[in-house]
Amino acid sequence: MIYEKAFEKLGSEGGKRAQAILEKISPRMSESFEKALTKVSRDSEDPKAKEELQQEILKLLRENPELAREIEFTINLNVENVDQFAVGNYNNFFNFETPSGDEFIKIIEYLDQKRKEAVNQEILTRYNPSTLPKYPNRLKEFVTENRSEELIKALTYLENHQILLISGVGGVGKSTLARALVDLRPVNVPEPFWFSFYDNQDAKLGDILEKIAAYMNAPEIVSFKAERREPGKTDVDKLTGELHRRSEIWLIFDDLSTILEDQHFADKGIELIFSSLRYNTHNAKVIVTSRILPILENGESLIDRIEDEEKQHLNGLRKDFAVDYLAGNGLDKVEPEKLEELATGVDGHPLALKLLVELVKEFGVKDTLEDLSMYQESKDDTIKKARKLFDKLAGEEKELLERVSVYRGSVGLEGLKEVFTENTPKNAVRKLIDKSLLETNHNSSYWLHPLVQEFSYDDLENKKEAHMLAVKYYLLFSLPKNPTKKEYIRSAIEAHYHACKAEEYDLAANIIWMYNLPDLLDLWGNSRTLIEIYEKLLPKDHFKDETLLNNRSIHGFILGNLGSAHSNLGEPRKAIKYSEQALKFVRETGNKREEGVALVNIGNEYCHLGKPKKTIEYYEQALKILRGVEDRRAEGNLLGNLGNAHSDLRESRKAIEYYEQALRIAKETEDRRAEGYLLGNLGNAYNDLGETRTAIEYFEQAISILREMGARRGEENHLGNLGNAYRRLGKPRKAIEYYEKALNISREIGDQRGEGNHLGRLGVVYSDLREQRKAIDFLKQSLAIGKTIEDPRIIRLCEKKLKELEGAEG
Structure with a gap:
């Protein structure tokens, strides 16, 4: 009755007509369709509810065009309304009065085209050629003359x-050299893509893919946006595939060292892009600027190592250009020969020249030249000279x-105040900004130039004390009551980091438990x-008996x-x-509960490796052990795991016994999360027994709890299990x-095993629908993941099904 009422309120001819429509639609009605219909039946004037239902009807009829002809209705639209509808700004257009199914199919096709145009237009706004750094003619002439050898060397290297x-x-x-290369690129290469990590220090994989997609006018690269999921490897593969199909373009990534930690990528998503560009065949030329050589997760360098010519290492400016720099930055009143002495004294190093400008302004040219003369006598290299200039310029600050x-990255003013001492001058922050030693965005965010930070940290005698002050600062932040993503617990992660740097490992461990980081991060x-x-709390060799x-x-x-x-990452070994x-450790310490947990964890991995008896x-x-220590919650979880193992052995009745015991304990201990998992596992067992309707009820209860x-x-x-049940019922769509x-969730959270399973299931169901090419494509993707994570079940399923399909094609 609830659906009949909903259709009546949308304008059907009455109960009989609504019932006739319902009979045709209901066998193909999705869960989201049912929910939308229920909302409309409760409040027919709710615009959001009507909008959701309209979207669901469109989706259903787009997937089942024959249904539009069967149910005989029309859409009351005009051209202007269609345009609005395509971009999501629409009213109540549905009218079930007049039959015209064929007309609806045409509208569906038109709407699809309009949506694509809208998405493409949105993507095109994500990148603007003006992103290229400013390059005034004076600087262009300066670089072209002063860096001519470096430019020729770089262009020659890019050829191969x-x-x-x-x-x-x-x-x-x-950065300036990279910008100069843009104007010297081959005539057939369009204006390059430019991305500055310095200006986008919080950038994630999705941000970069969006900008590249806009630059290339290739919205398919960012399909994850339409699918409302986090991007992953498949999206990066789409990028490199597109780069392989196209003619040569240049991708420039500036100041990569901003996001590196000890030469390694701090963000694994961004590392995916560079790893793919490094190892896949494509037609792009990639130019990277970085203070340090980036190292990938597999231990290899980002760049090819060929006769030490894999990188362009820049030295200082030539004397005449260095003099020009000094004169152009406020020292034009200084005698030319003095400027030459200053420039020569620091080997034309740009940062040292910058420091010289401030020193001459503060101490005078004579005093500064005397210092340089002293450094020259000791034969210090350029960086040491720059450091000594920095020391003098920094002074009492x-x-x-x-x-x-x-601090790693920027910090607020309160963070600066936290590290003040009684000796810190009141105007220290302002003076450091004036000397260009402290950077700011003038919006309560402060950071240090990388080299200034390096000099400063090297000289910091009591590193432990400073890191502990940083811990104190980050612990001042209150976390949301119910945080929902990593950004909300960033302060706790930073507090943990600084506690480890201070070698206060027990405190760092306490911070983990205090803020419940393991459960939250695992949940997300x-x-x-x-x-x-975790690795920060372990010695370098994780498998020795030493502990921190x-x-x-x-x-x-x-x-x-x-x-x-x-x-969880699909790495069972x-x-x-x-x-x-x-x-080994928990047995040594006699902690029986943790011994039981360790045994469970090992059993879980043998389960993943397809060895249920060993499991x-x-x-x-x-x-x-767990019954001996009377840990009811752990006992319940383990009974559920035993159910899984017997399910793998096709002993469904025995599995149900274990699941029901575990479910009783979950309810007794009010473990809602466990309850959700167990209800789903019961659904699996009943599905295996052919009791599919019962299985669906369990799955729906489980999903409701787990979403909550x-x-x-x-x-x-x-x-995924619910999909299995509907396949068994003969409802492949x-x-x-x-x-x-x-699949979208598995990619979002980096669950390789889940991704492999869902791809394989999609392959099988498309095979049921006789869409062989789609089936083979999904199965091959699944098989590749199965081999990567050594999952025998995925491998067996895919190899068997692929053999059948490819044999049938042959």
Whole structure:
């Protein structure tokens, strides 16, 4: 009745007509369609509810065009309304009075085209050629003459290589050289893409892909936006595929060192782009400026190593150009021969020249030349000279600079005040800004030039004290009551980082538990961040008996959590290695509960490796221990795992027994998350027994709870299971809908195993629909992931199905 009422309120001819429409639509109605229909039945005047229903009807009829002809209705639209509708600004257009199914199909095609145009237009606004740095004629002449040899060398190198790295200390002119190359590019190369990491320090993978897609006018690269998911490897693969198909273009990434930590990428998503550009064949030339050589996760350099010519390392400016720089920056009253002495004294190094300008203004040219003469006699290299100039210029504010240098990235004014001492002059911040030693955006955000930060941190004697002051600063921040993403807990992550740098590892561990970081990051699928956090609490060699923590039991616990994080990333062998090391520690300390947890973790990985009998051995050992320590919640989780193992052995009735025992404990201990998982597992077992309607009820209950909890991995898992159930019911299109939802979440949270499973399921269901090419494409993607993570179940499924399909094609 609820659907009949909804159709009546949308304007159907009455109960009979609504019932006739319902009979045709309901077998293909998605979960989201049902929800939208229910909302309209409750309040027919709710514009948001009507909009949602209209979208669902469009989606249903677009996927099932024959249905539009069967249900005999029309859409009351004019051209202006269609245009509005295409971009989401529309009113109530549906009218079930007059039959015209064919007309509707034409409108659907038109709307699709309008939507594509709207999306493309939005993407085109994401990149503007004016992003290129300003390059006035005077600077152009200056660089072209002074850097002619470097420019020729760089252009020659690009003829035979994909990636050019321009390196050198901060302020040496890397960005300017890259900008000069733009004007000297081959005539067939369009104006290059330019992305400055210095100006976009918080950029993520999606931000960069959007800008590149806009530059290339290739909206397919950012399909993740329309699908409302986080970008991942498949999106990067689309980028390199597009670069392979096109003629040569240049991609310039400026100041990459801004986002590097100890030569490694701090953001794994951005690393995906550079790894793909490094190893895949394409027609792009990539120019990177960076103070340091970037190293990828596999330990290899970002650039080819060929006869030491893989990078362009910049030296100082020639004497006449260095003199011109000094004269043009306020020293034009100084005698030319004195300017030459100054320029020669620092070997034309741009940053040193900048420091010289401030020193001459403050101390006079005579005093500065005497200093340079002294440095010259000691044969100091350029960087050492720049450092000594910095020391003198910093003066009494140097202590503050040293303390500020502990912060990574920008910090607010309160962060600066936290590192003040009783000796810090009141006007220190203003004076440092005036001397160009402290950078600011004039909006309560401050940071240091990379080389200034390096000098300052090197000289900081009491690093531990300064890092502890930073801990104090970040602990002042209050976290939201219910944080929903990583950015909301950034202050806690920074506090943990500084505690580790201060070698206060027990405090760092306490910060993790105090802010519940493991549960939150695991819930959101941020396994990489969890691994980074845990690794800071371990010695360099994770598998030795040494510990940084006073409590060896907690050390073992962290090893076990690292194993779980690697498991979530689809790395079972790494997970086993960490879990076995954790087991060794907890047995040594006599912590029976943690011993049980370690045994469970090892069992989980053997389950992932397709060894259910070995899995059960570990689980049964763990169950005895956990019952002995009366840990009901852990016991319940383990009973659920035993159910999974018996399910893998096709012992569904036995699996149900374990799931029901576990579910009773979950309700007793009010463990909602576990309850959600267990309801879904019961759904799997009943689906295996052919009781599909019962299975669907369990899956829907599970998804509802897991969404409520924000448990993305659990939601993803049971969306996929719901797809399995609808496939079993002979509803392949509905199965595809759920598989795609699950796939989007798996990519968003980096769940490789889930991604492989959902791709394989999509391959199988498209095979059912006799769409062979689609099926083969999905199965091949799934197989590649299965081999990467060594999942025998994915491999067996895909290889068997591909053999059938390719045999049929042959």
